[in-house]
Amino acid sequence: MGRVTVRHRLVAVDTADGSRVQRMDALAGEEPLELRANGEAITLTMRTPGHDLELLHGFLYTEGVLTGLSDVATARYCDGAVVDAEDGSLRNTYNVMDVALSPAATGRLPGAIRNFTTTSSCGVCGQASIEALQAKLPGPISSDLVVDADVVATLPERLRAAQQVFARTGGLHAAALYDPLADTLVVREDVGRHNAADKVIGHALLAERLPAQDQVLVLSGRISFELVQKAAMAQIPVVVAVSAPSSLAVQLADELGITLAGFVRDGRMNLYSGADRVRTTVGR
Incomplete structure (x- = not known):
């Protein structure tokens, strides 16, 4: 099996004092x-x-x-x-x-x-x-899932805290499936954002948890059309990300009834589609 991380010697430069220091660093494996x-x-x-x-x-x-x-x-x-x-x-x-x-x-x-x-x-x-x-693609997502906004707000940070390889390399994307009922987060990392999503969806398939109409897909970066497509194929009704969605991602999510929550950070979020699945204590 290939290595998840690889050690590499580099030269660290500090422009403030012009210093150059050789040291070993961990790189994310890619094969x-x-x-x-x-x-x-x-x-x-x-x-x-x-x-x-x-x-x-x-x-x-x-x-x-x-x-x-x-x-x-x-x-x-x-x-x-x-x-x-x-x-x-x-x-x-x-x-x-x-x-x-x-x-x-x-x-x-x-x-x-x-x-x-x-x-x-x-x-x-x-x-x-x-x-x-x-x-x-299947038809519109059929799901009664409703998630509290306070819970959604914590998911990107919980994902980041679980990224063990990212903590060592700073070079990996991540995806997770969040189960609101059990309050559990299954995390997978990869150099490819789409690979990370496939890994976590594959985990659900092997665990016989698909379709995942009671789950939330959490992403470490932006929300692309293809990631919404993958969520739709797995019947995942809510997608949460720390960054922005693309226009095609929003269009597809809107057509299929998928909730997209982007820029989820610092207690705030933008709901681009399916806002009714995110519950707040004061209005919507």
Whole structure:
């Protein structure tokens, strides 16, 4: 398995006194992960190693290939993924995963493959890709979930406090699923914001907690169209972020009845859609 963090020697410069000091620093790990279905490569993403099984499940679920755990027969790292340059032997890089799909999921794969991007960190590009994604989306989210504004206000800080690798490197995005009933937060980190969301959604799928109509998706950065799309595929009714949403994200959330809370910090927030799901003590 690749490393989540990598040590690297750097030169720290202080412009106030012109000093230059060499020291070791921790960098967030970034390695390629090739995803294969039934032995055939379908996409390559750059990710932070760890929770790869969740990433695979979450990615295929949010792309509409999987509808449940029954669509996956097996999922494993590929043995002998590369040839060792020194001795010519095969070795496992833990950077290639293969999933054996059910006949039904295999049938859904061709339509999804045309829309897979080469890296999940880039997001969706082009009107044709957006229209293809929208065609796969479910209808409006049906959920009775209501969350107190005081609780929503705490979620980005709780997410930040749980980012163990970010605390060491300062170089990772994070996503979390918050369960208001149990007051629990499941957090995943990655160099790609979309990978982080796929990991946490994959966790919910493996725990048989999808659809997640009673959960809140919490993001460490901005809210993009693709992240709203992933929330919609998982039937998550509320998305909370420390930063801003894009115009397409707001448009899609409004169409699907998803609550978007952006700029959630310092006891304040902007509700861009679905404001009725956030309860305040004095008005709305």
